[in-house]
Amino acid sequence: MNSKRTLFLIEVAIMSALALLLDIIPFLKFAIWPQGGSVSFAMIPIFIVAFRWGLKGGLLAGFLLGALQLVFGPTIFTPLQAFLDYIVAFTGLGLAGLFSKPVKKALNNGKAVQGFVYLTLGVLIGAGIRFLAHFTGGIVFFGEYAPAGQPVWLYSLLYNGSYMVPGFIISAILVYFLFYKQPKTLLNAA
Secondary structure (H helix, E strand, O other), X not given: OOHHHHHXXXXXXXXXXXXXXXXXXXXXXXXXXXXXXXXXXXXXXXXXXHHHHHHHHHHHHHHHHHHHHHHOXXXXXXXXXXXXXXXXXXXXXXXXXXXXXXXXXXXXXOOHHHHHHHHHHHHHHHHHXXXXXXXXXXXXXXXXXXXXXXXXXXXXXXXXXXXXXXXXXXXXXXXXXXXXXXXXXXXOOO
8 A cells, every 4th residue: 555545545534533523522612402502623634634535535534434433423313314415415515525626726726815715615515515405404304393384495494504604604714724834835735
């Protein structure tokens, strides 16, 4: 096995484990939602892998985070709900890797604003796919928790949006800050 592939596998594993730790350590997250969901820093390591290693690294790290989430105390009602809320949702974060090359090019050329735009788009797509998975799961599996008279889709939109929007904003700002301050360290991978 060559050293670049070994580095890839080690980084994906470590960042996936770090993402899980950031999501389960109580003082590192804000969780008040009764059916799951929290504002945490867990998405950030997955986005870092996605921007360093591209789509393949991002999807693999996201998948591993989802699988690890299933091991450490998930809320599961059916196998389909578990697949949607954990595997699809967290693997989707890795789609940020679609912007890996434009981010690297912009930051390596000193184009901070352009780099921020590409990073934000990547984070938006990854977080957006995660949101859509949770939103769909909320409609299909958690509709019974909607207040009387409130459409289930609106309940799911508000419930999942209440933690995903802040999570997206925090992730976009912190990922950009990390890449802007340490571009050589964070971008020299793939």
